[in-house]
Amino acid sequence: MNANLNSEELNKNVTSRSHKKIINNHSKLNKKPVKEHPRRNLNEHKGNIKVFCRVRPPVLSECEDIADIRFPPYSYGKKISLASIKRNYWGVERESFKEYKFDKVFGASATQEEIFNNVTPIVQSVVDGSNGCIFAYGQTCSGKTYTMQGPQDPTIYNEGMIPRAVRQIFNHVNELKSQGWEYEIEGQFIEIYNDNIRDLLSEDPSNHRGLKFRTIHDEQTGTTIVNKAKTVNLDSVATLNWVLQMAAKNRAVASTKSNANSSRSHSIFMVRLMGTNTITGENRIGTLNLVDLAGSERLSKSGSQGDQLQEARYINSSLSHLKTVIQGIKEKSDHINFRNSTLTWLLKNSLRGNAKVLMFVHISPLESARAETESSLEFARLVNSA
Numbered sequence: 001m002n003a004n005l006n007s008e009e010l011n012k013n014v015t016s017r018s019h020k021k022i023i024n025n026h027s028k029l030n031k032k033p034v035k036e037h038p039r040r041n042l043n044e045h046k047g048n049i050k051v052f053c054r055v056r057p058p059v060l061s062e063c064e065d066i067a068d069i070r071f072p073p074y075s076y077g078k079k080i081s082l083a084s085i086k087r088n089y090w091g092v093e094r095e096s097f098k099e100y101k102f103d104k105v106f107g108a109s110a111t112q113e114e115i116f117n118n119v120t121p122i123v124q125s126v127v128d129g130s131n132g133c134i135f136a137y138g139q140t141c142s143g144k145t146y147t148m149q150g151p152q153d154p155t156i157y158n159e160g161m162i163p164r165a166v167r168q169i170f171n172h173v174n175e176l177k178s179q180g181w182e183y184e185i186e187g188q189f190i191e192i193y194n195d196n197i198r199d200l201l202s203e204d205p206s207n208h209r210g211l212k213f214r215t216i217h218d219e220q221t222g223t224t225i226v227n228k229a230k231t232v233n234l235d236s237v238a239t240l241n242w243v244l245q246m247a248a249k250n251r252a253v254a255s256t257k258s259n260a261n262s263s264r265s266h267s268i269f270m271v272r273l274m275g276t277n278t279i280t281g282e283n284r285i286g287t288l289n290l291v292d293l294a295g296s297e298r299l300s301k302s303g304s305q306g307d308q309l310q311e312a313r314y315i316n317s318s319l320s321h322l323k324t325v326i327q328g329i330k331e332k333s334d335h336i337n338f339r340n341s342t343l344t345w346l347l348k349n350s351l352r353g354n355a356k357v358l359m360f361v362h363i364s365p366l367e368s369a370r371a372e373t374e375s376s377l378e379f380a381r382l383v384n385s386a
């Protein structure tokens with residue numbers, strides 16, 4: 001990973017034409033004072049990090065063991081309670097509850113549309129010139145990919161947050177045309193596997209050997225680019241569909257005990273928007289990062305060995321760095337070490353300052369997943385309460 005570069009250095013390092021274009025746009029912008037969007041200042045001192053919890057319904061195969069589908073007994077509004085049976089000193093069993101409070105809790109019946117309706121303000125603010133980051137966190141098989149991308153063969157009803165977010169951006173950008181706004185929208189889709197970046201849009205990922213992907217930050221505009229990773233001009237729904245299919249094909253998966261299609265990498269879809277108002281000359285630059293984190297499996301449960309043990313260690317360490325960084329941001333700490341992991345370094349500009357951050361903690365409905373559920377809720381509680 002390299003340090004921050006100025007625009008001239010950026011140009012030297014940038015290879016693709018669209019990357020050059022974005023950097024040149026930034027250089028032009030740097031000469032003109034960027035007009036702060038009023039919403040930026042308004043939100044500066046409000047809590048910009050929110051945590052939502054989503055409980056997934058049982059899938060068909062899990063319904064065979066109905067006794068296992070016990071959790072969650074109580075989830076409502078902003079609270080979720082984990083019930084457990086405890087034996088007191090005299091051996092008498094009593095039910096006790098552990099309660100967790102988040103900004104919102106979605107039960108198993110929540111639809112994809114309902115979930116998306118709660119993230120539209122972040123998407124909107126990116127079009128208005130802020131950075132935003134939405135994370136899907138949880139143990140393997142808890143529904144992270146379902147939330148972000150939808151099921152394997154999605155319909156218009158159950159498609160995930162990524163296609164919905166990009167379509168909202170398209171619609172909003174279209175509406176703004178009448179006010180003189182012209183936008184360029186581009187995307188990169190990468191994954192972080194064992195702390196290394198891979199390009200999910202590459203036609204031939206086996207060619208990655210020897211390619212050194214680097215994260216390049218432009219501090220003045222708050223933009224981050226992954227050098228050498230393919231950049232797509234997001235100009236139509238057809239391009240978006242191609243991006244999603246390509247990324248799904250390339251994403252590293254390995255089977256674990258918990259989930260035969262478990263993702264062992266963090267995937268990040270970065271959507272960058274550059275808007276110019278042809279009437280007022282105003283500029284807006286914003287990035288939306290949609291992050292599907294790798295499963296937060298405990299090493300003992302996942303039955304990991306060899307390479308998979310190594311993967312699990314990288315996953316746990318990057319998640320732990322993410323938690324530390326978010327805590328630092330919430331506590332307004334003077335020194336936050338974003339460089340400790342590739343994940344936090346890449347997302348630096350979309351986590352701090354007036355960027356809006358939302359974490360969805362995902363919960364399985366299975367009693368047998370209770371320990372993982374508790375550990376996910378504890379992680380989310382720490383992120384929420386920092």
Ligand SMILES: Nc1ncnc2c1ncn2[C@@H]1O[C@H](COP(=O)(O)OP(=O)(O)OP(=O)(O)O)[C@@H](O)[C@H]1O
Pocket residue numbers: 055056057059138139140141142143144145146147151152259261262263293294295362
């Ligand atoms: N809200 C939901 N409604 C219906 N089915 C769901 C929902 N959430 C998840 N599922 C289903 O549960 C299964 C596991 O979900 P998913 O693959 O999204 O988990 P994951 O957390 O991304 O797992 P991993 O980290 O191992 O990749 C899938 O079959 C998915 O279709």
